[in-house]
Amino acid sequence: MIRRCAKNEFEHIYAIINDGAHAYNGVIPADCWAEPYMRVDELQHEIDAGVMFWCSEEGGALCAVMGLQNVRDVTLIRHAYVLSAYQRQGIGAQLLSHLRTLARSPILIGTWAAALWAIRFYEKHGFRVVGPKQKEYLLERYWNVPERQAEVSVVLADSAWQEPKAEDRASHAKVGFHFCLTDEPSQVQEVFCGGRDVTSHFALIPIRQRRVATTQEK
Numbered sequence: 001m002i003r004r005c006a007k008n009e010f011e012h013i014y015a016i017i018n019d020g021a022h023a024y025n026g027v028i029p030a031d032c033w034a035e036p037y038m039r040v041d042e043l044q045h046e047i048d049a050g051v052m053f054w055c056s057e058e059g060g061a062l063c064a065v066m067g068l069q070n071v072r073d074v075t076l077i078r079h080a081y082v083l084s085a086y087q088r089q090g091i092g093a094q095l096l097s098h099l100r101t102l103a104r105s106p107i108l109i110g111t112w113a114a115a116l117w118a119i120r121f122y123e124k125h126g127f128r129v130v131g132p133k134q135k136e137y138l139l140e141r142y143w144n145v146p147e148r149q150a151e152v153s154v155v156l157a158d159s160a161w162q163e164p165k166a167e168d169r170a171s172h173a174k175v176g177f178h179f180c181l182t183d184e185p186s187q188v189q190e191v192f193c194g195g196r197d198v199t200s201h202f203a204l205i206p207i208r209q210r211r212v213a214t215t216q217e218k
């Protein structure tokens, strides 16, 4: 049976994610793996950010979860996990089909590039991996994942998703530059000017917190 997870099922969701995620161990880059894969506070953060979980119940116990998150003009499928012992029995497919009936906008899915089985799974359901430029754009626009995770991820889209034109992508691109206000070593700070209109986004960035200093980020 597929149903929406209840509020008091947090621990079940947590357990299923961390059991199912063992498939990644030794497959995704070592610096992206952790035990547990998702901490309690990370899961709580996701729920607070609007991820709604559905689950599959077999014999009275939950065996799989899958999340939906509405972000701007798209629907994201988030955190799809089937307990290891229940994988490859059609449960993920049932959950995915159910969630697709609930989506009111094009669906996007992000996963690890190394999780070939997951990519295959989504491709079997009509999703297509988007190109690298699209991926960068989509991850920045719709997700909030660390830069390293973005680097080693792929994004899949359903047929309702239409690639934005290059000029639309460019209008969202962060065109930014950094320069130093002072070279006094104890106070070195930089100004970052970015955004479509460079005057719209000024920030003082202590140099140690600087992410990547390039003339043009995209």
Ligand SMILES: CC(C)(COP(=O)(O)OP(=O)(O)OC[C@H]1O[C@@H](n2cnc3c(N)ncnc32)[C@H](O)[C@@H]1OP(=O)(O)O)[C@@H](O)C(=O)NCCC(=O)NCCS
Pocket: 020, 021, 023, 079, 080, 081, 082, 083, 086, 087, 088, 089, 090, 091, 092, 093, 094, 110, 111, 115, 117, 118, 120, 121, 124
């Ligand atoms: C990916 C996942 C959600 C799919 O759910 P599922 O119930 O196992 O998948 P289904 O039984 O509905 O579909 C099976 C198909 O998915 C793919 N697949 C799923 N697990 C696989 C595996 N371990 N190895 C190879 N293919 C796999 C295959 O295409 C498979 O078809 P096949 O059995 O005919 O070869 C589930 O396997 C899972 O939780 N995996 C670990 C975590 C993960 O990768 N999550 C995706 C995060 S976006």
